[in-house]
Amino acid sequence: MAFRLVTRRMFCAVGETSISHHSKSRWEKLKNSKAGIWCRSLMSDYKEACVDMVVGVYERPVKASVCITVLGGALTCFFSKPDYSSFEVSLLERSNQLALLSSWIRNASSDSHVQNLLKLRNEGRLRHVNLGLLSLIYFTDHNPDSTLFEARCSSLSVIWREFPRRVMDVGFAGHWWILDSKMTNYDVNEDEFMYLPVHMQKTSPPTVQMVELNERLHRESWVALKLEAAEKETIEMPRSSTVET
Template sequence: MASLRVVRRMCSAVAQTAAAPVTSSRWERLRNSKAGAWCRGLVSDYKEACREIVVGSWERPVKASVYASLLGGAWACCYTKPDRSSFEATLLECSNQLGLLSPWIRNGTSDGHVQSLVKLHNEGRLHHASLGLLSLVYRSDYDPDTTLYEAQCSNLSAPWRELPQRVLDVGFVGRWWVLDSKMKDYDVNEDEFKHLPPHMQVTSPPSAQEVDRSERLHKESWLALKPREEEKETSVVDREEESVSEEGQSAALKEEQTQA
């Protein structure tokens, strides 16, 4: 009886396994889930968007080229945007250029701007902010490491509407434009010429004829000196006189020889 019961149980188990549905794999279950359906919809949307971009650029090449140039220009601006270390290096270079000049020939505007920036940098009040396409350098009232109550209290900090007044320089496409403009003609002291007449204070670039004449004179200055016409004539006269005197001496010697 016991053996018949065991055989009956085994047959029932086999029948149940045969009647049970085949279970799907893990990948199929993940694919048929809600997350899988969302991923399939997202991929199809991106695929359709890329197809529309290609078709639209083929149908409207001018519009596509404009958009591509704008995206490329934005990427170039972001890539060439100067950082804080670039501003510090530029400020140090400008300070060294002014330090090599005498105080009497320095431009007052350039010297004053650079000295104020160096002072703010030494006090820790010079800050840098990145805005994606460009960079800003602005000043603050206190050093962030200062333990004063006015420097640490957020309610007493400068409002954002005062930021345009605190901006000192703008970095764009690898240059600091305000510092470069202030350093223009840094070796020309305009105070030296303020007592001159107005027509002497203004200088105009030389014309093409003046430039050619200056270059020609510069080239001629390296050539060997040539004797003038007068020097040539005097040398010819001297030679003739010498030849005449030599002929007279030879004739006198001949006469003496004949008399002897």
């Protein structure tokens, strides 16, 4: 029994030694191969680059902070740029805001811009292009599903120098800037004031003194009038004379 146990242990030790030697030789072959040498050189290059970056940040903190700020701003703009679906949502919201107003007080510039965008959208002529940090909305002459010769012929396509005038909106940092600017004072009809004098067409915000004066006059308008004794006599005398006559 003891002889069998010693023999088993001897064979197990020999097997473990051969397996470890075989695995070590395989690891050495992989390590000294072309792929292993390339991976080791790549890791050493990345290690040196990281060390140089840390040293550069420590030696030039201002430059590093500027670079990090610019990179962070670019990443923020990249991930926050609006897409075509957000443009449609914004356009429909602006259209609903204008629909709640009467045509007498609706801003003509805002209304015409929104109605033009809705017309192009319904005709399928609006396009969206992603430029990385921003998005553009532009219009084309035909619907992409149109089978007209003008829409399919490449020789009749629009040249690139006409592209700037076809841009309808610019999406940047989560906003559509042209649409937002067109909706400024959308509830003010400027045509109502075109026949007024120039100095009355534009008003400036009131000063603090004017606001205080208006509030004081408003409070005084609710106070009952107090008449003096002489004023009361002058009021009563004509009344008595009319009664005697």
